[in-house]
Amino acid sequence: MHVTTTSDTFEEAAERYKALADKTRLRILAILSYGERCVCELVAILAMSQPSISQHLRKLRLAGFIKERKTAQWVYYALADDQTPLIQAILSELPDGKEEVERSGAFCTDRCLEGEATCS
Amino acid sequence: MHVTTTSDTFEEAAERYKALADKTRLRILAILSYGERCVCELVAILAMSQPSISQHLRKLRLAGFIKERKTAQWVYYALADDQTPLIQAILSELPDGKEEVERSGAFCTDRCLEGEATCS
DNA sequence: TTCTTATATAATCATGTAGTGATATAAAAG
DNA sequence: CTTTTATATCACTACATGATTATATAAGAA
Numbered sequence: 001m002h003v004t005t006t007s008d009t010f011e012e013a014a015e016r017y018k019a020l021a022d023k024t025r026l027r028i029l030a031i032l033s034y035g036e037r038c039v040c041e042l043v044a045i046l047a048m049s050q051p052s053i054s055q056h057l058r059k060l061r062l063a064g065f066i067k068e069r070k071t072a073q074w075v076y077y078a079l080a081d082d083q084t085p086l087i088q089a090i091l092s093e094l095p096d097g098k099e100e101v102e103r104s105g106a107f108c109t110d111r112c113l114e115g116e117a118t119c120s
Numbered sequence: 121m122h123v124t125t126t127s128d129t130f131e132e133a134a135e136r137y138k139a140l141a142d143k144t145r146l147r148i149l150a151i152l153s154y155g156e157r158c159v160c161e162l163v164a165i166l167a168m169s170q171p172s173i174s175q176h177l178r179k180l181r182l183a184g185f186i187k188e189r190k191t192a193q194w195v196y197y198a199l200a201d202d203q204t205p206l207i208q209a210i211l212s213e214l215p216d217g218k219e220e221v222e223r224s225g226a227f228c229t230d231r232c233l234e235g236e237a238t239c240s
Numbered sequence: 241t242t243c244t245t246a247t248a249t250a251a252t253c254a255t256g257t258a259g260t261g262a263t264a265t266a267a268a269a270g
Numbered sequence: 271c272t273t274t275t276a277t278a279t280c281a282c283t284a285c286a287t288g289a290t291t292a293t294a295t296a297a298g299a300a
Contacts, residue, residue, distance in 0.1 A: 010143045010150070010215055017146075020137040022258080023130045030130070039277060052259055054278055073267045073276045089209040095130055142288080159247060172289055174248055193246045193297045 019063030020090065024048065025056050029079070029090075030097025032066060036078035045101055139183030140210065144168065145176050149199070149210075150217025152186060156198035165221055 019025060024046065031037060031045060039057065043050050057077055060066045065087065069076045079091075127133035139145060144166065151157060151165060159177065163170050177197055180186045185207065189196045199211075 008215065010146045013146050013214060014141055014143040017137050017140040018257095021134055021141040023134040024258085026130045026133050026137075040275085049260065050277070051261080051279080055258080058278080070277095075277060084213070086209040086213045089206040093127065093204070093206045094133060095127065138287095144288085160245085169290065170247070171249080171291085175288075178248085190247095195247065 016063050019059050019065060022056065022059075024052070025060055026094055027097070027100055028053075028056060028060060028077075029065060030094045031100050032077060032079050033091055033094075033097055034101060036069070036076045038074040038076045040074070042077070136183050139179050139185060142176065142179075144172070145180055146214055147217070147220055148173075148176060148180060148197075149185060150214045151220050152197060152199050153211055153214075153217055154221060156189070156196045158194040158196050160194070162197070 020029075027046060028042060031042065037045070039050065039053060042057070043053050046053060057066065057068075061068060061077075064082075065080055066077050067080050069078070080087075083091075127136065140149075147166060148162060151162065157165070159170065159173060162177070163173050166173060177186065177188075181188060181197075184202075185200055186197050187200050189198070200207075203211075
C-alpha cells in the first residue's frame with residue numbers, strides 16, 4: 001500500500017473520481033473498452049443529445065481517461081494509452097459495454113463508415 | 121478485462137465513485153488506512169466541523185468503503201473488510217495519509233484515549 | 241437529575257453539475 | 271458558394287452536493 005501515487009494531492013484525486021461519478025461517462029468508458037468510437041456513434045448508442053455527449057467526453061478527456069483522434073469532420077475517442085493498474089481495475093469492475101453497443105443495433109451513417117469507424 | 125463486476129449497473133457504479141469524488145472523503149480513507157479512528161479524532165485531524173465529518177462518513181459507509189464500531193459514546197470507523205482489487209488500487213494511488221495524522225499532532229481527549237482509540 | 245461529551249440528523253444556503261437549445265466552427269458535398 | 275454533416279461551446283435551468291447552524295439522541299460524569 002502507498003506505493004504508486006498518480007495524484008499529488010487529494011484535490012487532484014477527487015477531480016479524477018468526479019469524472020467517473022456519472023452513469024453516462026461510465027457507459028462511455030465501457031463502450032470504448034471495445035474500441036474507438038466517433039461522437040456521432042456514441043450519440044446513437046447512448047441515445048442522448050450531441051452536446052451532452054460532447055460535454056461528457058470533454059470531462060473524460062481532461063481527466064486523462066480517454067484520448068481523441070480527429071479525421072476529416074469526425075472526432076474519434078478511445079481509452080487513453082497509459083492504463084494504470086487503477087484504471088484497469090476501474091474498467092474491469094464496470095458492467096459490460098457490449099450490451100450497450102449491441103442493443104443500439106446499426107446506427108452509423110454511410111459517411112461515418114467510410115471514416116475508419118469500428119462500427120458494429 | 122470484464123471479469124469481476126462489483127456493480128450490476130452503471131448507476132450503482134457511479135454512486136460508488138460519487139463517494140470518492142470529494143477531497144475530504146479521500147483524506148478520510150487515507151487516514152483510516154493507518155487504522156480505525158473515532159469521529160472526534162477525524163474532526164481534529166481534518167480540522168472540520170463535526171456535522172460535516174459525520175455526513176462524509178455516512179456517504180463512505182453507505183458506499184461500502186468503511187465500517188463502524190460503536191463503543192460507549194464513541195463511534196469508531198475503519199476501512200471495510202472486503203477490500204476488492206479496485207478498492208486496493210484506489211487506496212494505493214491515494215496520497216499518503218500519514219502526513220494528515222502527524223500534522224495534526226496530539227488532539228485526543230483523555231476520555232477518547234481510554235476508549236481503545238489508536239491515537240498517534 | 242443535571243451537565244457535559246460524542247455523534248447524528250434536519251434545515252438552509254451557496255455552489256457545482258447535467259441536460260437542453262441555440263450558436264459557432266469546420267469539413268465535405270452539391 | 272450554399273448546404274449538409276460533425277462537433278464544440280455557450281447560456282440557461284433544474285437538480286445535486288457540501289458546509290453551517292441548530293437540534294436531537296445517547297452515554298457518562300457530577
